[in-house]
Amino acid sequence: MADRSDTVGYDDPAGGWGSVKGMSKILAKERNRPAALAQLARQNKPKGFMCTSCAWGKPAEPHPFEFCENGAKATLWDLTPNRCGPDFFAKHSVTELKGWKDFDLEHEGRLTHPMRYHHATDHYVECSWDEAFAAIGAELKAIDPKKAIFYASGRASLETSYLFALFGRLYGHNNLPDSSNMCHETTSVALKKTIGAPVGTSVLDDFEHCDAIFFFGQNTGSNSPRFLHPLRDAVKRGCKIVTFNPVKEPGLIAFTDPQNPIEMATRTSTPISSQYHQVRPGGDVAVLIGLAKHVFAVEDASWAANKVHVLDVDFIAQHTHGFDAFETMVRATDWADIERESGLTRSAIEAAGQVYVEADRTIGIYGMGLTQQVHGYDNVATYVNLMLMKGNIGRDGTGISPVRGHSNVQGQRTVGISEKPELVPMDRLRELYDFEPPMDHGHNTVTAAEAILSRDIDAFVSLGGNFLRAIPDLERVEAAWPDIRLTVQIATKLNRSHLINGKVAYLLPCLVRTEVDQQAGGEQIVTIEDTFSHIHGSIATHPPASEHLKSEVAIVAGIAKATLPPNPNVHWDEWTGDYAKIRKLIEATYPEEFHDFENRMFQPGGFYRGNPARERVWKTESGKAEFTIPKTLSGTAIEDAPGRLRLITLRSNDQFNTTIYGYDDRFRGISGTRDVLLLSPKEIERAGLHKGQVVTLVGDGDDGIDRRVRGLKIIPFDLPDGCIAGYYPELNPLIPLGWHDIESKTPAGKAVPVRIEA
Incomplete structure (x- = not known):
């Protein structure tokens, strides 16, 4: 019989000595010089340089080392002597x-x-x-x-x-x-439609005031490890974290702070998620409707017993549109359908829902696990519905908070x-x-x-x-x-x-970004926007890799x-000679957000360019925040069929986007290769396969095009039934161009129909 104890994985917490070893490997590979290492002390700090890895916020009062394993890898990778x-x-x-x-x-x-x-x-x-x-x-x-x-x-x-x-x-x-x-194009479309702003509403300070944090489809430990510090602090003051993800990611299970000598010496850690639910790929809308259904049930009981509302009825009446239709849909949805699509039990969803009910202030976090689905728009919009039910947008300690990836990907859209x-x-x-x-x-x-x-x-x-x-x-x-x-x-x-x-x-x-940019007007400064809509100046001090390089x-x-x-x-020549003149142009083009740009860009923690939804100003068609009704309980747009699996494409913790730093995925217990397929022991047994078998993965679309990736080794892994996981970008050939979110056309890499050929 299949045995989960046979699965690979990672038993240690995120951070800790594993993170130190990960950075040490890059040092050994790249043979970085002391000048390159010195850059790490300036990373993500006021008057320093802003990391070229993820877009996580830069605190006004940074840690002594305000970089993570990923950020260190990105910097040392950039400053290689090769x-x-x-x-x-x-x-x-x-x-x-x-x-x-x-x-x-x-x-x-x-x-x-x-x-x-x-x-x-x-x-x-x-x-x-x-x-x-x-x-x-x-x-x-x-x-x-x-x-x-x-x-x-x-x-x-x-x-x-x-x-x-x-x-x-x-x-x-x-x-x-x-x-x-x-x-995150799904984010831009869904949030713009539902709350009138295309970006998240939370800021970094909100994590000091929230009572609960819900995670959907976001892997903090690999993709934004500096996030683990505010999560650890939140848990220690009593905040409850509930996670929904098909993959158990160590960063959302436990964390050892590498900057805490006691934790490092004693190898102790902080548990992160109080509940961790392995939702079926594509089952997020079903979960969110289940959570809403529980809120309505508790509202009914509370009002009947004590005439006390659980819903924020004043906020709903004053600030939202479409609530009645959403309530009717949720109440009419059967728990059996929710359980089938989510892959979770009613009791598990209700337990998570009770955390939401009891929390006064909740932040909703999500990543590409929600956005990269055919019905990704419904995933995000339904998440907004849940947050609106208790007025969890537009108050301190609350917000809908997508975690953006690349360092200035949000800022590029802004300008x-x-x-x-x-x-x-x-x-x-x-x-x-x-x-x-x-x-x-x-x-x-x-x-x-x-x-x-x-x-x-x-x-x-x-x-x-x-x-x-x-x-x-x-x-x-x-x-x-x-x-x-x-x-x-x-x-x-x-x-x-x-x-x-x-x-x-x-x-x-x-x-x-770390290299001195010498132009006619002297050494130049650049700016970026983080995931919380804060703008930061970045100063370079490292000499260029070649005298023949030009700035972007x-x-x-x-x-x-x-x-x-x-x-x-x-x-063009004037602007190239003095980037302050470009910032003047940005200010003239976007005066509300970038006023006094030059004087504010080194404000500790960055300056906030603002978000009307955070102020409960809703720039939507109705002038209010919109409750919407999802088209389906499934985000996949596919039916189950014998032999069909739902593919989740993943990054390892030894890569960032398409940059591969090495072949060690420490958090998943995989080393030396990326040509793998992760499959639960039950699915391996059901398919008549065995651990270590080399197979071909074949696309199971309906457009008549043969898509396949060969030479993939079967690895037993803790995953929900009916799904399979493998690395991005190696498995991208299996994703049809037409397989994308219906509203935003974001490629749907989190529930791709595939089959295994032995």
């Missing part, structure tokens, strides 16, 4: 490099010179910056701007992002997808990187730059990939990132990529996307200047 220059590219053809692993490509180190792809020899060759800018500008001038994509990862500063978006619109398009399209013109103050752009901005909707990530497949894109300019590894259906898109006329990659290290080139292709190396601002401005006709209101 170099990837012209000599390397002379030795290795692009075809050869296509056979390398992601880790090996990036481990070659920092790119040092601008490079042009030479098709005849299949090698990158060195070129000058002037040559690159002139050639790129000539190519962009020769095509229809509507057939160009300007993609941005979540790493670029506010200054770079503003200029990149402005460049796109001056050029003539809104084709400005970014990495948020692949993770104009968006395919949706209605989200951008086009009237101010029109006034400031005396041009007619395009008003048609541009491409997001999914529609950009679809347009590439249909050979309808002539240029792709990428501001960082690893687009071809991050997207769904990557093998199909990769096959169509060489038909693009122009591809431009602005990057710090080599990755897979740089090896699939258009007919004209350039690889342009840039500074990292200088590269964007150089391409724009070579592409666009002169405009007396557009001053």
